[in-house]
Amino acid sequence: MPCCCTCTHAIGTAKPALRFLGVQPARCAGFTIVELVLVIVIIGILGVLAGPRFFSNSVFEERAYYNELTSATRYAQKVAVSSGCRVRLNLTATTYQVQQQAALGGHCDASDTSFPVPVLLASGQTVSGTAPSDVTALPALSIVYDALGRTNLGADQTINVGSWSFSIEAESGLVVTP
Numbered sequence: 001m002p003c004c005c006t007c008t009h010a011i012g013t014a015k016p017a018l019r020f021l022g023v024q025p026a027r028c029a030g031f032t033i034v035e036l037v038l039v040i041v042i043i044g045i046l047g048v049l050a051g052p053r054f055f056s057n058s059v060f061e062e063r064a065y066y067n068e069l070t071s072a073t074r075y076a077q078k079v080a081v082s083s084g085c086r087v088r089l090n091l092t093a094t095t096y097q098v099q100q101q102a103a104l105g106g107h108c109d110a111s112d113t114s115f116p117v118p119v120l121l122a123s124g125q126t127v128s129g130t131a132p133s134d135v136t137a138l139p140a141l142s143i144v145y146d147a148l149g150r151t152n153l154g155a156d157q158t159i160n161v162g163s164w165s166f167s168i169e170a171e172s173g174l175v176v177t178p
Contacts, residue, residue, distance in 0.1 A: 008016045012157035022177050061132040062162035069159070070166050070177055072096060079119050084108060086101045088115040091159070093136040094160060097128035137161045149173040 033167040045080045073089060080087040085108035087100045099115035101108045131137060138160050144152040153158075153170040166177045 010019055058132075058134055062135045065129070065131050065135050065137070066161040066164040066166070068129055069096060069161055070175055072098060072129065073143070073159075073168065074175050075121075075127060075165075076119065076143070077145045077149045077175070080147060081149045084147045085113075086147070087119060087145045089145075091137060091143070092140045093138060095129065096137070097126070110111045129149065131161075143168065145173055 069091075076087045076089045079098070079100065081131055083100065085101045085103070087098060089096060089098050098119040100117045100119050101110075101112040102114075102116050103109065104112075118128070120126055139157075141153075141157065141159075143157075146152075149172065151168060151170050151173045153168065156167055156169050158167045166175055168175055
């Protein structure tokens, strides 16, 4: 139980007049060891049960991969339009990669269906990625963008990354996010 009075005897400032009249200064009450241990146990239980909920990164990792995948999809379309060569985005449940047709005589080899050339970022890194653990992107598919930015998809496609989703319009290649 916390102190509810002033502890004059601990500081040594008890008034002699009060002692003369027979009035004793009130004693300070503190917390017992049992109360302190009980509070520590309760805090420990709350920390074990609620702590992981505050420190879980899965929602942030899911959103980051969603943003990364939408950016890579938009970039694939832009590279196809700017280079005039077809670009393919391969998407599996846990990975993606962007590749483009090989050049033949200074132009795109229209007969090339293997897409052997990886698309590079300005930093020199390939446009590819791996999903964090427990994050998947569905459905797995291969999207090919032509020189006008159109896709090879027969219909608009929705891609789900955990609880997030975006769609790709088949005719224009536009990536639509909520």
